Amino acid sequence: MSGNPVxxxxxxxxxxxxxxxxxxLADGxxxxxxxxxxxxxxxxxxxxEAxxxxxxxxxxxGDAESVRALAERLSGQPIDLLINNAGTFGPLPFVENIQKQRFGTVDLDVWSDVLRVNTLGTINVTEALVDNxxxxxxxxxxxxxxxxxSIGGSDRTAMAYTTSKAALNKAMTIVARTLQERDVVVAIMCPGYVRTRMGLGGGDVDVDESVAGLRSLISGFTMADSGTFRRYNGDVIPW
Ligand SMILES: NC(=O)c1ccc[n+]([C@@H]2O[C@H](COP(=O)([O-])OP(=O)(O)OC[C@H]3O[C@@H](n4cnc5c(N)ncnc54)[C@H](OP(=O)(O)O)[C@@H]3O)[C@@H](O)[C@H]2O)c1
Structure with missing residues (x-):
C-alpha cells in the first residue's frame, strides 16, 4: 500500500x-x-478493477473466529480510519422479519442474531483492530x-434492530472514553434513511450523497467530537 492514509x-x-x-479510493x-x-x-x-x-x-x-483471523492477517498494518459499517436489519423477507420484531410476536432467535451481529460483532471488530x-x-x-x-424515538416496530443500535451507541460511548487516553477519536453516525437494500425500497437520500456527507464530517473530526452521535448532514442526534 502507498504512503497515503488507510x-x-x-x-x-x-x-x-x-x-x-x-x-x-477516488480520494487517493x-x-x-x-x-x-x-x-x-x-x-x-x-x-x-479500477x-x-x-x-x-x-x-x-458475528463470528469471533473470523474476526480473530482478520486481525491476524492485518497484524502490524496501521489503519487511520476504521469504519464499522456492516450491519443487519434481520432476516429477509422483510414482511415476516418485521412481524418477528414487533412486541407481541417477538422472535427471540431473530433478536439474538441481530444483537450478535450489530452490537457484539461491531464491538469485537473494534477491539480486534484497535492496535492497528x-x-x-x-x-x-x-x-x-x-x-x-435513539431511546426517545417513536418506533413501534423493529425491536431487534433498534435495540441493537441503542446498545451499540452506549457501548461506543464507553469505547470513546476508554480510547481518549490513546488519542483515538471514536464517532457514532447515522447515514440517514438511505436507498440501499436495508432501505427496503424506501429512503430519503441517495447513497452517494449520504456518504459524501459522512466523509465531510469525518474529515473535520477532532477529539472534541469523540463520543458524539451525528447524522450525515451534521445534525446532533439525541440518545
Ligand atoms: N440504509 C439505511 O437507511 C440505514 C439507516 C441507518 C443506519 N444504517 C446502517 O448503515 C450500515 C450499512 O447499511 P446499508 O444500508 O448499506 O445496508 P445493506 O445494503 O443491507 O448492506 C449491509 C452490508 O453489511 C454486510 N453485512 C451484513 N451482515 C454482516 C455480517 N454479519 N458480517 C459482515 N458483514 C455483514 C452485508 O454483506 P452482504 O452483502 O454479504 O449481505 C452488506 O455488505 C448498517 O450498519 C446499517 O444499520 C443504514
Whole structure:
C-alpha cells in the first residue's frame, strides 16, 4: 500500500460500505474492504478493477473466529480510519422479519442474531483492530449506527434492530472514553434513511450523497467530537 492514509470498512459488498470504499479510493486513500463472501458483487468487482490500492478481506463480524483471523492477517498494518459499517436489519423477507420484531410476536432467535451481529460483532471488530488504529497517524473509529436506536424515538416496530443500535451507541460511548487516553477519536453516525437494500425500497437520500456527507464530517473530526452521535448532514442526534 502507498504512503497515503488507510481506511478499513466492514460490509463493503454493497450499499453504504461499498460507496465508502469507492469515495475514499477516488480520494487517493488505501482501502481495506471486508466482505462476508469472497464471491463479491458485480458492483464491488468494478471497483476492484479500477483501484489497485484496494485490498479485499473476508470477514463475518458475528463470528469471533473470523474476526480473530482478520486481525491476524492485518497484524502490524496501521489503519487511520476504521469504519464499522456492516450491519443487519434481520432476516429477509422483510414482511415476516418485521412481524418477528414487533412486541407481541417477538422472535427471540431473530433478536439474538441481530444483537450478535450489530452490537457484539461491531464491538469485537473494534477491539480486534484497535492496535492497528492506534499505530496510525489519524487514529479514528467511526461506527454507523442509526437514529432508530435513539431511546426517545417513536418506533413501534423493529425491536431487534433498534435495540441493537441503542446498545451499540452506549457501548461506543464507553469505547470513546476508554480510547481518549490513546488519542483515538471514536464517532457514532447515522447515514440517514438511505436507498440501499436495508432501505427496503424506501429512503430519503441517495447513497452517494449520504456518504459524501459522512466523509465531510469525518474529515473535520477532532477529539472534541469523540463520543458524539451525528447524522450525515451534521445534525446532533439525541440518545
Ligand atoms: N440504509 C439505511 O437507511 C440505514 C439507516 C441507518 C443506519 N444504517 C446502517 O448503515 C450500515 C450499512 O447499511 P446499508 O444500508 O448499506 O445496508 P445493506 O445494503 O443491507 O448492506 C449491509 C452490508 O453489511 C454486510 N453485512 C451484513 N451482515 C454482516 C455480517 N454479519 N458480517 C459482515 N458483514 C455483514 C452485508 O454483506 P452482504 O452483502 O454479504 O449481505 C452488506 O455488505 C448498517 O450498519 C446499517 O444499520 C443504514
Amino acid at each position: 481506511m478499513c470498512v466492514t460490509g463493503a459488498n454493497r450499499g453504504i460500505g461499498l460507496e465508502l470504499a469507492r469515495q475514499y 486513500w488505501n482501502v481495506i474492504a471486508t466482505v462476508r463472501s469472497m464471491d463479491i458483487s458485480d458492483e464491488l468487482a468494478i471497483v476492484v 483501484y489497485p490500492n484496494l485490498r479485499i478481506e473476508q470477514l463475518e463480524i 488504529v492506534v499505530a496510525s497517524d489519524k487514529k479514528m473509529i467511526v461506527t454507523l449506527s442509526s437514529g432508530a436506536g
